[in-house]
Amino acid sequence: MCGKYSKGGNVPCGMNLCCSATGWCGTSELYCVNGDPQGNTLPCQKGFGSCEVKKGRTCGLDSGTTNGRTIGYYQGSNTRDRYCNQMRPQDIDSTGYTHLYYAFSSIDPKSYAVVAVDPADVALYTEFTALRSRGLQTWIAVGGYDFSNEGDTHKTWSKLCANSRNRAVFIRSLQDFMAKYGFQGVDLDWEYPVAPERGGTEQDTENFVLLVKEMRFAFGMDYGISVTLAPDYWYLRYFDAKAMERSVDFFGFMAYDLHGYWDKDVKTLGAIIRGQADIRDIANDVVPLWFAELDPSKINLGIALYGRGYTVNDTSCNTLGCPFKGASKPGACTHTDGILGLAEIEDLVTTKGLTPKYLPDAIMMELTWDDQWIGYDNADTIARKKGWGDSQCFGGTMAWSVDFASGGYHVG
Structure with missing residues (x-):
């Protein structure tokens, strides 16, 4: 809770x-103006955030701002x-990309040195x-x-x-690691500060800002810095992104994994099919x-x-809004x-002769067969999402991840 409560x-x-x-924290007039529009007896608490509904900038659908990165x-x-x-890295089709991020390196829990996740x-x-x-x-994440x-x-x-x-x-x-292997920047992917179930403490918000500022001071302009949001x-509230803004090259907004089979354990959601990257949720x-x-x-829109x-x-x-009993069956390659x-x-x-269906309200595709449902993006919906990102003046996109689309799949 916020304010006096x-x-x-x-x-x-x-x-x-x-x-x-x-x-309670919120973004609508009931939070930002008055919770009692008729009697005006429940005004926004001043001094604990904004008391004004905020809207982002607007650019044209064809402004092309997301082509910046x-x-x-x-x-x-x-x-x-x-x-x-x-x-393998040598097999990546880098056409259209301005940056590639190697995911991930790890951190030694005792020495705090940057190390490989696996010797391989x-x-x-x-x-x-x-x-x-x-x-x-080429950057390291x-x-x-x-x-x-x-x-x-x-x-x-x-x-x-x-x-x-x-x-x-x-x-x-980190500087030594990047110099040794030839990386040109680093993406900090902390999931997530403060949250106790993710190993966080209340001091993380301020300390993360200090880390980023000290990194920029140490790096100068020799290496790039990005932060994943x-x-x-629920988790975003613990990022003081504004305080980091001058120190980072840009931010990455993970506009995917918004829903999945884990929803069944969330009381406010339940076992109902929802798209992991529905544009209505993203908006x-x-x-x-x-x-x-x-x-x-300075924000890159996530693409799955x-x-x-x-x-x-x-x-x-077998579509959005229908009940499910579990996750879809694993694929032959990802096996998850x-x-x-x-x-x-x-x-x-191709092999099953299936026909994907476009869901215009969600700007996503769905594919169904037997008792299986998959929601995803293809070249057309990615282009449409980029168009929406252009309208919001996003400066770029970030795709997770190129190895899921063997054979070349260009977001740029």
Whole structure:
């Protein structure tokens, strides 16, 4: 809660959202103006965030702002984890990309030095950075979702950010790592600060800002810095992105994985089919960025090169809004419940003679067969999402991940 009803009576809303009269953070007039529009007895609490509805900038659908940067993540782990469709760095079709990110490197939980996730990654680093050219930069992404799962590195981000000595050790190690392997920048993928279930502490918000500022001071303009932002406000509220803005080259907004089979355990959602990258959800989730008054030209819109799917309860109801009983069946290559790479989806369309369906309200595709449902983006919906991003003045896109689309799949 926020304002006078919060712990200590002084907690503001993260990302500068409005604090309602009853102590909840939100973005609508009920939070930002008055919760009682007729009697005006429930005004926004001033001093704990905005008390004004904020809207982002507007640019034309054909403004082309998202063409400013086209970033593609590459999962080095695909070379050892995939059953088929493996992609080495030398096999990446970099056409149209301005940046490629190697995902991920890890951090030693004791020394705070940057290290490989797996020894096999080391041999891939220089193969990856050899792709760099005048128009293409190669960066390293540090962390990732699994890094903050329960285990040895569960609290590593919080601990390394907790004091200036640990931050300095990390920064020096990162500089040495990038110089050794030829990386030109770093993407900080902390998922997520403060959240206790992700190993966080209340001090993370301020300490993350300090880390980024100290990195920029140490790097000068020798290396680039980007920060990945959570897509949902539950985690996004703990980022002080505005305080980081001058120190980073840009931010990445993960506009994917918004829904999945895990929804069945969320009381407010339940086991109902929802798209993982429905434009209606994305449009709602980006609003806090405008309350924080972030420059949209420094934000990259996330694009998914994979689909999320479900096994439905009843084959007669197999679309958005229908009940599901579990994740979709694993693909032959990714071999993971609830997910299919674009290469696998395209293969299913061909081998099973399936017809994908476009869902205009969601700006996404759906594919159904037997008791399976997959929602995903193809070249057409990606172009349409980029058009929406252009209307919001986003400065670029970032795709997760190029190895899901073997054979070349261009976002740019």
